[in-house]
Amino acid sequence: MLIREATREDWHAIWPFFHTIVAAGETLTYPPDLGKEDAQEWWYVAAPNRVVVAVDDRGTILGTAKMNRNHMGNGSHIASATYMVDPAHSGKGVGRALCEYSVDWARDAGFRAMQFNAVVETNTHAVRLYESIGFKVIGTLPEGFNHPAEGYVGLHIMHKSL
Template sequence: MLIREATTEDWPAVWPFFHTIVSAGETFTFPLDLGFDEGRGWWLLPEPNRTVVAVDEETGAVLGSAKMNRNHQGNGSHIASASYMVDPAHSGRGVGRALAEYTIDWARRAGYRAMQFNAVVASNEHAVKLYESLGFTVIGTLPEGFRHPTEGYVGLHIMHRAL
């Protein structure tokens, strides 16, 4: 698997799984009805932020994507954040872990002191376990902060790790 900078030419390959994940409404706080162009603006971030894709080196297929950015501005600009999406057809193969490790390394190299995830849906147990295995801890939970389409109101975790 190769992780490289995403380009606008990658968006047509990212869009199908981005759209599936966002419209399902189970893991992101994005508007459920984001269209192709709007979604691209939400996911493909301009510098100094970054968006990358994980690509199968043999087939060239886009397996997943991550966006990384400054979590706060001004005197809080030393804290990074990131978001991840893996094509459901490629889940369970280490793509999410590889993307998360990549973003942690990026943040460290860029001089950030910590990473913070602002809204990890508590019922997204796979993501919570992955992040905890990478050194993140839940530092707080907004009770009923997320309206899950099948589980009702569930918590939104704030997760943090020092770099």
């Protein structure tokens, strides 16, 4: 698996799984009816932030990550990231590779920590993955997320010092 900088031309391959994940409304705080053009503008952040894709040896895009400053000004030393793995390729280490890549990016870029602002507590696969990489739940916003099947569930704030 190779992780490389995403190009605008990659969007045609990202959008189908991006749309599937967001429309399901189970793991991200994006509007479930987010349209293709708006989604692309939200995802493709400007430098020094980054968007990458994980690709297999045939060039198939398996997942993507958006890495960015979590805060501005005097809080700009904290990074964040968001990940999406094509459900057809889940369970193959793509999420782990993207998360580890983003931690390395943040450390190399001089950030002091990473913070995830809204990890849905019922997204247990993601919570376990992040914890295995060293993130800790430092707080939970009770009923911060309206899950389509589970109802109101918590949103974890997760943190890792770099």
